[in-house]
Amino acid sequence: MAPIIYVNDAHRHVGETVTLQGWLYNKRSGGKLHFLQLRDGAETIQCVMFKGDFDDATFTLADRLPIESSLRLTGEIREDKRSPLGVEMAVKQFEVVSPVTQEYPITLKEHGVEFLMDHRHLWIRSRRQHAILLVRHAVVKAIRDFFDERGFVLVDAPILTPNACEGTSTLFATDYFGVPAYLTQSGQLYMEPACQAFGKVYCFGPTFRAEKSKTRRHLTEFWMVEPEVAFMDLDGDMGLMEEFVEFIVQRVLQNRRKELELLERDLAKLECVKRPFPRISYDEAITRIKAAGHEVNWGDDFGGDEETVLANQFDRPVLVHHYPAEIKAFYMKKDPQNPLLALGCDLLAPEGYGEIIGGGQREDDLEQLTASIKKHELPMEAFEWYLDVRRYGSVPHAGFGLGVERTVAWLCGIKHVRETIPFPRLIGRLNP
Amino acid sequence: MAPIIYVNDAHRHVGETVTLQGWLYNKRSGGKLHFLQLRDGAETIQCVMFKGDFDDATFTLADRLPIESSLRLTGEIREDKRSPLGVEMAVKQFEVVSPVTQEYPITLKEHGVEFLMDHRHLWIRSRRQHAILLVRHAVVKAIRDFFDERGFVLVDAPILTPNACEGTSTLFATDYFGVPAYLTQSGQLYMEPACQAFGKVYCFGPTFRAEKSKTRRHLTEFWMVEPEVAFMDLDGDMGLMEEFVEFIVQRVLQNRRKELELLERDLAKLECVKRPFPRISYDEAITRIKAAGHEVNWGDDFGGDEETVLANQFDRPVLVHHYPAEIKAFYMKKDPQNPLLALGCDLLAPEGYGEIIGGGQREDDLEQLTASIKKHELPMEAFEWYLDVRRYGSVPHAGFGLGVERTVAWLCGIKHVRETIPFPRLIGRLNP
Numbered sequence: 001m002a003p004i005i006y007v008n009d010a011h012r013h014v015g016e017t018v019t020l021q022g023w024l025y026n027k028r029s030g031g032k033l034h035f036l037q038l039r040d041g042a043e044t045i046q047c048v049m050f051k052g053d054f055d056d057a058t059f060t061l062a063d064r065l066p067i068e069s070s071l072r073l074t075g076e077i078r079e080d081k082r083s084p085l086g087v088e089m090a091v092k093q094f095e096v097v098s099p100v101t102q103e104y105p106i107t108l109k110e111h112g113v114e115f116l117m118d119h120r121h122l123w124i125r126s127r128r129q130h131a132i133l134l135v136r137h138a139v140v141k142a143i144r145d146f147f148d149e150r151g152f153v154l155v156d157a158p159i160l161t162p163n164a165c166e167g168t169s170t171l172f173a174t175d176y177f178g179v180p181a182y183l184t185q186s187g188q189l190y191m192e193p194a195c196q197a198f199g200k201v202y203c204f205g206p207t208f209r210a211e212k213s214k215t216r217r218h219l220t221e222f223w224m225v226e227p228e229v230a231f232m233d234l235d236g237d238m239g240l241m242e243e244f245v246e247f248i249v250q251r252v253l254q255n256r257r258k259e260l261e262l263l264e265r266d267l268a269k270l271e272c273v274k275r276p277f278p279r280i281s282y283d284e285a286i287t288r289i290k291a292a293g294h295e296v297n298w299g300d301d302f303g304g305d306e307e308t309v310l311a312n313q314f315d316r317p318v319l320v321h322h323y324p325a326e327i328k329a330f331y332m333k334k335d336p337q338n339p340l341l342a343l344g345c346d347l348l349a350p351e352g353y354g355e356i357i358g359g360g361q362r363e364d365d366l367e368q369l370t371a372s373i374k375k376h377e378l379p380m381e382a383f384e385w386y387l388d389v390r391r392y393g394s395v396p397h398a399g400f401g402l403g404v405e406r407t408v409a410w411l412c413g414i415k416h417v418r419e420t421i422p423f424p425r426l427i428g429r430l431n432p
Numbered sequence: 433m434a435p436i437i438y439v440n441d442a443h444r445h446v447g448e449t450v451t452l453q454g455w456l457y458n459k460r461s462g463g464k465l466h467f468l469q470l471r472d473g474a475e476t477i478q479c480v481m482f483k484g485d486f487d488d489a490t491f492t493l494a495d496r497l498p499i500e501s502s503l504r505l506t507g508e509i510r511e512d513k514r515s516p517l518g519v520e521m522a523v524k525q526f527e528v529v530s531p532v533t534q535e536y537p538i539t540l541k542e543h544g545v546e547f548l549m550d551h552r553h554l555w556i557r558s559r560r561q562h563a564i565l566l567v568r569h570a571v572v573k574a575i576r577d578f579f580d581e582r583g584f585v586l587v588d589a590p591i592l593t594p595n596a597c598e599g600t601s602t603l604f605a606t607d608y609f610g611v612p613a614y615l616t617q618s619g620q621l622y623m624e625p626a627c628q629a630f631g632k633v634y635c636f637g638p639t640f641r642a643e644k645s646k647t648r649r650h651l652t653e654f655w656m657v658e659p660e661v662a663f664m665d666l667d668g669d670m671g672l673m674e675e676f677v678e679f680i681v682q683r684v685l686q687n688r689r690k691e692l693e694l695l696e697r698d699l700a701k702l703e704c705v706k707r708p709f710p711r712i713s714y715d716e717a718i719t720r721i722k723a724a725g726h727e728v729n730w731g732d733d734f735g736g737d738e739e740t741v742l743a744n745q746f747d748r749p750v751l752v753h754h755y756p757a758e759i760k761a762f763y764m765k766k767d768p769q770n771p772l773l774a775l776g777c778d779l780l781a782p783e784g785y786g787e788i789i790g791g792g793q794r795e796d797d798l799e800q801l802t803a804s805i806k807k808h809e810l811p812m813e814a815f816e817w818y819l820d821v822r823r824y825g826s827v828p829h830a831g832f833g834l835g836v837e838r839t840v841a842w843l844c845g846i847k848h849v850r851e852t853i854p855f856p857r858l859i860g861r862l863n864p
Contacts, residue, residue, distance in 0.1 A: 004663075006583075006631070021663045023628065023825045041631020041662060042583060070825040098796065098826035105824075121625035121817050122824060124587075130629060137586040144576065151438075151474060154569040155556075158855040159591070159615075159638050160604075160653055162862045172592075172606045174615070176652075176862055177642070183591075183606070183615075190855055193553035196455065197562060199438070199473020205638060206591050210609070220608075221592055230473060231436075231453045364530065385553050385864035392537075392554060393455045393502040394530035423590040423622055430594045430608055432622075432817035 007043035010087045019074045047089040068104040070097035131259035136408045142251035153198040157187025163382040183208035191228035192389045202227040216416040221425040228399030234343040234361045237398035242275045249273040265413040279319045301327045308352040321345040330376045333361045353410035359400020366390040439475035451506045479521040500536040502529035563691035568840045574683035579634045587626040589619025589635040595814040615640035623660035624821045634659040648848040653857040660831030666775040666793045669830035674707045681705040697845040711751040733759045740784040753777040762808040765793040785842035791832020798822035
């Protein structure tokens, strides 16, 4: 029996007879030769069948197989300078692992998005989707490596949470043994006490928004990483955002360049994502957006259009800080110099990808926070545990949340976030 | 201004004046000296205040502060051979960051579990809980490193799923824009098509069971890692389980020895967790359990008691394979030699920690799987996409799921899984 190897190890077996297992990605025939493209999940290799080496039935079968048939091929690995892999296989034994009885539904012709999404479990085999999800994995790994290497402790936040603190309109609810529970929108409230226990923490998991907005930037289920650091202020927070985003981009460029090239990403636009990033105040942002001919008033929150106008003025991500407190969450610390402003900061990705990070310094004063909860007419009782963060050893602290799917969309240069997660969930899309 | 450093860097600053920030973990006074234990989340250091260096008010205040007050201390780092850290601080400046007005609710006296769970956001500051959660982080990192280093691709499975395939009794349901959705119990059905796209995959995220069983091994929300490999059979699957569990245990021993020692874990019992693990068939397991004086019949599933009896016969984890097909899930491949048996395998941890892995080879034949779905009276329509795995390039494939919390409980040697996750969710426990 020939040893079974993976395609990406084939170059170490030149001159040897080995077995490869995988799926028929593509094929062409030239009379006495079949050229089979075999993919095994990691790589694709050309496997050449010469008519003289097979009986007629086998040689004919090999030409008639539908694509995505599963195969086991044994033969000699030989050098092939023309192939990107550097090697090909001269097939000596041909085995169909499982016969395919129907044509593979995804063909080279154009399919509608709904059709492809209905067949997401098959679509992920195709080259572009494969590349996007490899970039996603690299982004996730870069995120975890960044925090692990810097002494942050992973503190998983719960998914099931007891309170609909900011209204139920964008929450998924469930019956939790007779009481209502809600799927988390953010782990932040849990990271704040956690940073008092561990100093520097992060959570990283799925979060949920039952938003009815059907845009190319919204999923109902998406992954978010949320670091939180004790004794860190807004300025430190902005520094951490910068360092973090630079790290992710440069790591992905390093480890997934081939995939980015396959996706025809303009790499120069990623290569310049280096610190320092421009930092502008909300006030300056308003001035810039107005100067660009857009109507916007002080106090407005930015939508996708405003974000794009602003981000297009820079060649790298831009940090926008000191938003009006009115448009930010109740837990944001107010600027001591001007209580109309919140010590919050968003990071906008270039090229129209919009906000990928939102964060800031948290209110660490018990009285201020209590007043803010009252002002927002939130149920005080639900926040008693959260107020303990300010009762027992309160410290300045800050953090942020980065959305994985928007980051992957930006890095891959694709329009819609639905392709950046293996099995996307959107309004009207819960399958497969 | 003295540089601000973390406690675990203090040994690099002997003879220097630095600032430390953190919380008062403990204190004692001896007339002219206060000994403050300052913890900053990563480490604890002794900080000595000499009466002569402070005005009376400050020196008195330092003695009266409740524990967990937040402090900023500046002083000289000096060697201290008696301290586990090797250094201490001679405090010159003492600053309370935020005054604590109430006594810290968790004291050294015995608290009931419900009280501690109600104060979980504070309880995680205490030494044991801190250590357990550091072990958890190390387990999570070991899991990801294992698969990343071996070329597995991370493919996140969805949390919101459309079908209550195996009944709704243990499922959390939610209204998904007018249609029911359920919180996932396992990502396996999604990993099967994913392994056809990527060869070797894993998902790692929260999973949910609305089980009413109130045991020390059950959470309603827990984290599970699920690898799936194309062209892998039961034997390969068992090999992967062994290699994986050995890797996790040895990595944690290497990186979190101090925490395991603090938890008074018997390290010898972990050090012997080396391959090969004993492998016994279900038949042999039945014989062994009977021989140990327990009543059990062929065809019975094992409960916690049977698992403990069995596991106690070995000094390392044991693999139990070839269970009766009747007690296993519909997707398990039947043993071609004896269709009454399923090609499944569970891994039981030693010392009564029970099943931490369940897995096996999946049915890869379209007709067999269709028949099994019918036999289990499951809705065929809901499985059409899953059947595509067998329609388009079906291959032998296998995988498993490992529960993080049970693994952490075993490694830490603690009885109840509720302490192995930052914010546990159990029946009657949805707070904080």
